[in-house]
Every structure is written in C-alpha cells, then in structure tokens.
Amino acid sequence: MKKLYVNPDEKLGRISPEIQGHFSEHLGRCIYEGIFVGEDSEIPNINGLRTDVVEALRAIRVPVLRWPGGCFADEYHWMDGIGEKSGRKKMINTHWGGVVEDNSFGTHEFMELCRQLGCKPYINGNLGSGTVREMSEWVEYMTFEGTSPMADLRRKNGREEPWQVDYFGVGNENWGCGGNMLPEYYANEYRRYQTYVRDYSEEHRIYRIACGPNGDDYEWTDTLMKMAGKFMDGLSLHYYTYPYEWENKTAATGFDLAEYYQTLKKTLYMEELVTRHSEIMDRYDPEKRVGLIVDEWGAWHQVEPGTNPGFLYQQNTMRDAMIAAVTLNIFNKHCSRVKMANIAQMVNVLQAVLLTEGERMVKTPTYHVFDLYKAHQGGQLVRSYVENETIGTDTAQVPQLHESVSMDEDGRLQVTIANLSADQGQEILLCPAGRKVSAAEGRILRGNTGDYNTFERPDAVKTEAYTEAAAGEKGVRFALPACSVVHLTVSLEENG
Structure with missing residues (x-):
C-alpha cells in the first residue's frame, strides 16, 4: 500500500479554470464538420454550430477557447471572414491540406460559439503576415462601443454591442511558421504590435499574450522576458508529446509496451519545461504577474490510414488519457505561474476530445479525463x-x-x-x-x-x-x- x-x-494558489482550455484551428475537420456545419445542415445545429458537440463541451465546462490558430493565425486576414457569407473571400489553406477555406466561419461565428459554450474567447492575431493596422482594427471591430469605422462595420454586419475579448495573442510560433524570427526581432515586433491592441472599455482589459518558446528554447524565454516582459500579461509555451523523433512519429493505436512507457516519459518532460521556463520568468517577474500560457499541448501521432495527412486526424486511446491526466496534474501543481493551457485540439485534430463523422459524434478517453478534472477549476491547490x-x-x-x-x-x-x-x-x-x-x-x-x-x-x-x-x-x-x-x-x- x-x-x-x-x-x-497548506494552500499553494488558485487553479485557474483556464488551465483546462481548448484550441480550435482552421485545420482539417476541426472547425468545418467538427464544430460548424452551417445553418442549412441536416445535422442538428443552432446558428450553424453542432448541437451535440456544443452540449458535450458544455458538460466538461470548457473555460476558454483559442482561435483561429495555430499556424493558420499568421496567414488569417480577419476581414475575409465577416459580412455576407456569399461575398466572403476564398483562399487555399496552404498550411493544412491545401483545401479551400471559404471563410464561412469567422469572427461572428466564433463569438457565437463562445456564447453557446459559455467560455471566454482567446483570439490569436496575425503578426506574421499581417499589419499593425489590421490587428488594431480587429480589436476595434470586436470591442469598441462608440462611433468609429470598425464599430460601425460591426453594426452593419448585425452585431450592435461589442464583444468582450478576454485574451489576445500577438502572433503564433513566430520562431517558425509565424515568420521564422529571431527572439530579439520578435520582441521588438511584439512591443510595437501590442501597443495597438487597445483597451476600449474601462471595465474590461484585454490580457495580452506574447509568443513564447518552442519546447526547451530557454534563450527565447529569457530574451522575451528581458526585452518585452513589462508589456505582456502572458507568455506562451508549445510542447507536443511523441515517443521518439518528430520525423518518425508512430501510430495512435497498436503500440507496444515500450512505446507506451516512452510516450509517458516524454509527457513527464512537461514538468521540467514548466519548471525551467518559470525559473527564467521569476528572474524578471518575481511577483508572477506574467502567466505561463501553454496554449498548445498534447499527443502528436501519425494520422489515421487513408486520411488526408494535412488534416492531422488521429485516434485517441487510454494512453492519451494518461497523457492528459499527467499533464493536467503538472499544470495544477504549477498554478502559481501556469494561468492557462489549451489542448490541441478540440475536435477531429491531434489529441481531440471529440471525434465526428457525419451526424455521429464520439467522446474520446481524453474527453473523459477533462470530465474528471473539471472539479479542480477555481479550486485552491x-x-x-x-x-x-x-x-x-x-x-x-x-x-x-x-x-x-x-x-x-x-x-x-x-x-x-x-x-x-x-x-x-x-x-x-x-x-x-x-x-x-x-x-x-x-x-x-x-x-x-x-x-x-x-x-x-x-x-x-x-x-x-x-x-x-x-x-x-x-x-x-x-x-x-x-x-x-x-x-x-x-x-x-x-x-x-
């Protein structure tokens, strides 16, 4: 025994509900078919959003949802996704599968999803291929109550009152798909862009999140905290679990015992990552004002045979449930610094909590872990x-x-x-x-x-x-x- x-x-800090956050990218069948089927679909929906998916997600009390990416965020131009759907621009999703993105799911649809889920929105802005003006106007469009070109455009598109945007990410993976930047360059760009992510409401301030490191890139964290720490509320961290090498990811099912334990060993590495990045942040921010935001985490396996390799659709086993349980325990125990985390991703992509196929939906073992862990939300560690x-x-x-x-x-x-x-x-x-x-x-x-x-x-x-x-x-x-x-x-x- x-x-x-x-x-x-001995209470060690409050466990932020947002630690159990989720991530939805325009990738594969996460948004389209997974979450959004359109108002004319035979699949039961409210305003185009799948009723079964929304009900399942409400049951696990999703606290916050990140959108529109991911790598997609830094090629997403928000004005393409507003107004009459018939007039919205189409584009090729060059990151994920080379399929047509018709922009039928945009800002209004995402905010409606958050309303139905009862969760906070986390918008990821385009720093990689976008402009300061574009980012600034998006924030104005969403949050300004007064008279202005963007607020008037929002009203023209059917939304009178502004939305509350709780979290805003200034770029994504800018060390990679978001521009292949050096940390010093991104730090300066972040300082410039975040200046124009304005707070238009005296009652509500946007929580600004800077692009943080890839895994164990401790130099990136040190540089960002030193050069831009006072301008940010959160710093992101991305880490995916796979048993061996990135180039040789293994199947989601049919693994042996050695692969099972190797995967868990790699999962436990999150403890070292959170600890060491937190130690760097402590040197510049001993009061722990800046949150560590692990806004992409989870298992990355091979795609299921016969599916589009750019859609990242994989099965989800009890091994993945163990990954989720260990990772959420780690975040709980580091709640003094980890203020939000977002599993990748919500539906049909990577370590999804739900899978859909036509009108059918299934809850994965990972979903059930989130259901068990929801009791921690807002509690005292x-x-x-x-x-x-x-x-x-x-x-x-x-x-x-x-x-x-x-x-x-x-x-x-x-x-x-x-x-x-x-x-x-x-x-x-x-x-x-x-x-x-x-x-x-x-x-x-x-x-x-x-x-x-x-x-x-x-x-x-x-x-x-x-x-x-x-x-x-x-x-x-x-x-x-x-x-x-x-x-x-x-x-x-x-x-x-």
Missing part, C-alpha cells in the same frame, strides 16, 4: 505527496502514480490520481494531515492501454461510478487498477 499525504491547510515506485522498461522509467489535489469552495478535497502502470494495480491510503474524513465518493476511467472508442462502439471507454473508496479513521483507502484515472471528492470533518 502507498500513502497519499495531503495537507488541507493544496500540498500533496504520494509514495511511489518506478516502473517501465529499461529505456523508459516513469513513476507509477501521479496526482494533484485541490480544495473547493465548500472545503472538500478534489483528488485526481493516475496509475500509469500498464498491468499493475495499487492500493492507496489517502492521509489528510490533522483532519478526519467524513465521506468519499468518486468516478473512474479505466481500460487497457490501447483501448479506444469508435463510432460503432462509442462507450468502450467511459467513466463510471467508483465505489471502492472507503472512508475510515486513518483516511480514505482505495485501489487503483492498472491504467486508470480516478477523481475523488473527499469531505472533511471540521477541526475541533
């Missing part, structure tokens, strides 16, 4: 530590158990813990320091490492009630099956 020690009285063993193969060693614990506004502990072992269960005793447990209940996601859902078998992997948590004098005793994720709600007795 392993002990999970929790100190309910509390100190926790779990006794552990190292498991894996000769080349890939990982801890068997991985956890995070928060306290909600009602004083209950919200515990998420994953057993990464492919074949070994583990009994655990949760020990809350100085407190007695009055009740414990939970849900579990379990399966073999390669299990996944299909349109024919949509519930092969799903959460279920977890009834094995027994509250007693010494805490909560429970058993974790191999390859499982458990969420427990633990009620504590009052002190004294």
Whole structure:
C-alpha cells in the first residue's frame, strides 16, 4: 500500500479554470464538420454550430477557447471572414491540406460559439503576415462601443454591442511558421504590435499574450522576458508529446509496451519545461504577474490510414488519457505561474476530445479525463505527496502514480490520481494531515492501454461510478487498477 499525504491547510494558489482550455484551428475537420456545419445542415445545429458537440463541451465546462490558430493565425486576414457569407473571400489553406477555406466561419461565428459554450474567447492575431493596422482594427471591430469605422462595420454586419475579448495573442510560433524570427526581432515586433491592441472599455482589459518558446528554447524565454516582459500579461509555451523523433512519429493505436512507457516519459518532460521556463520568468517577474500560457499541448501521432495527412486526424486511446491526466496534474501543481493551457485540439485534430463523422459524434478517453478534472477549476491547490515506485522498461522509467489535489469552495478535497502502470494495480491510503474524513465518493476511467472508442462502439471507454473508496479513521483507502484515472471528492470533518 502507498500513502497519499495531503495537507488541507497548506494552500499553494488558485487553479485557474483556464488551465483546462481548448484550441480550435482552421485545420482539417476541426472547425468545418467538427464544430460548424452551417445553418442549412441536416445535422442538428443552432446558428450553424453542432448541437451535440456544443452540449458535450458544455458538460466538461470548457473555460476558454483559442482561435483561429495555430499556424493558420499568421496567414488569417480577419476581414475575409465577416459580412455576407456569399461575398466572403476564398483562399487555399496552404498550411493544412491545401483545401479551400471559404471563410464561412469567422469572427461572428466564433463569438457565437463562445456564447453557446459559455467560455471566454482567446483570439490569436496575425503578426506574421499581417499589419499593425489590421490587428488594431480587429480589436476595434470586436470591442469598441462608440462611433468609429470598425464599430460601425460591426453594426452593419448585425452585431450592435461589442464583444468582450478576454485574451489576445500577438502572433503564433513566430520562431517558425509565424515568420521564422529571431527572439530579439520578435520582441521588438511584439512591443510595437501590442501597443495597438487597445483597451476600449474601462471595465474590461484585454490580457495580452506574447509568443513564447518552442519546447526547451530557454534563450527565447529569457530574451522575451528581458526585452518585452513589462508589456505582456502572458507568455506562451508549445510542447507536443511523441515517443521518439518528430520525423518518425508512430501510430495512435497498436503500440507496444515500450512505446507506451516512452510516450509517458516524454509527457513527464512537461514538468521540467514548466519548471525551467518559470525559473527564467521569476528572474524578471518575481511577483508572477506574467502567466505561463501553454496554449498548445498534447499527443502528436501519425494520422489515421487513408486520411488526408494535412488534416492531422488521429485516434485517441487510454494512453492519451494518461497523457492528459499527467499533464493536467503538472499544470495544477504549477498554478502559481501556469494561468492557462489549451489542448490541441478540440475536435477531429491531434489529441481531440471529440471525434465526428457525419451526424455521429464520439467522446474520446481524453474527453473523459477533462470530465474528471473539471472539479479542480477555481479550486485552491493544496500540498500533496504520494509514495511511489518506478516502473517501465529499461529505456523508459516513469513513476507509477501521479496526482494533484485541490480544495473547493465548500472545503472538500478534489483528488485526481493516475496509475500509469500498464498491468499493475495499487492500493492507496489517502492521509489528510490533522483532519478526519467524513465521506468519499468518486468516478473512474479505466481500460487497457490501447483501448479506444469508435463510432460503432462509442462507450468502450467511459467513466463510471467508483465505489471502492472507503472512508475510515486513518483516511480514505482505495485501489487503483492498472491504467486508470480516478477523481475523488473527499469531505472533511471540521477541526475541533
């Protein structure tokens, strides 16, 4: 038996709900077919947005959604996506599949999606191929209430009141697809562009996010914080999980045990990345005013056989659920610096939470992890530590158990813990320091490492009630099956 020690009285910071954010790019079937089918579609929709997809996403309380990219953001010209759909410009999506982008999903449609989801919008502006004026006018179009050319254009297009834009990214991956810039050059460009991302409302200020590093590019972080830190609210970080080399990504299904553990080892690298980038940020921002925004993360496997390689459509197994559980635990434990994260991507692309095919929709194992973890949103991280063993193969060693614990506004502990072992269960005793447990209940996601859902078998992997948590004098005793994720709600007795 392993002990999970929790100190309910040692609170380490608030877990931002936005840590469980999502990302939707004009890529493959994420937007079109996945989210947006148009008002005339036979698939049930409200204002062109799939009803089944919206309902599923509302159920996991999506807090924030990033759009329109990704690499697409730095070739996206927002004026092409407003006005009558019949008059909108068409273009070739040169980044993703070489297909025609008809711009039928633009600013108004995205804001309607956020309204239906009840989430905050995160707009990514075009610095790579766009102009300062273009970015400035987009912000004016969306957020200015008074009389101006852009506000009047918005009204002409059917929206009287301005929208609230919570987050605005000034460029994307400007070290790569967003312009192949050096950090010093981008830092200067960021300072210039963000000047014109104006706050038109006294009640609401836009949270400005600078393009941060690719993985372990610590020089980029240092340069950006030194040259532009005082002009930003957030700095992004991108990191994708794949077991071996980028050029030789492996299949999403049919993997062996060695590949399973190697993938988890690469997932755990997120801990080092967040720690080291945070240490650099601490030197320039000891008050932690600037948030670390991990706005692209997740598994990147080979595309499914027979699909367009530019669409990045892949299956999603219990291995991906483990990736999600570990990553979200890491973000929770670094909530003093990590203020938002966005899994890539929401529907039909990379580590998607939903897959669609025509009128059918399926929830992936990753979706169910987000469903388990939503209880952490807005909670207070509390100190926790779990006794552990190292498991894996000769080349890939990982801890068997991985956890995070928060306290909600009602004083209950919200515990998420994953057993990464492919074949070994583990009994655990949760020990809350100085407190007695009055009740414990939970849900579990379990399966073999390669299990996944299909349109024919949509519930092969799903959460279920977890009834094995027994509250007693010494805490909560429970058993974790191999390859499982458990969420427990633990009620504590009052002190004294």
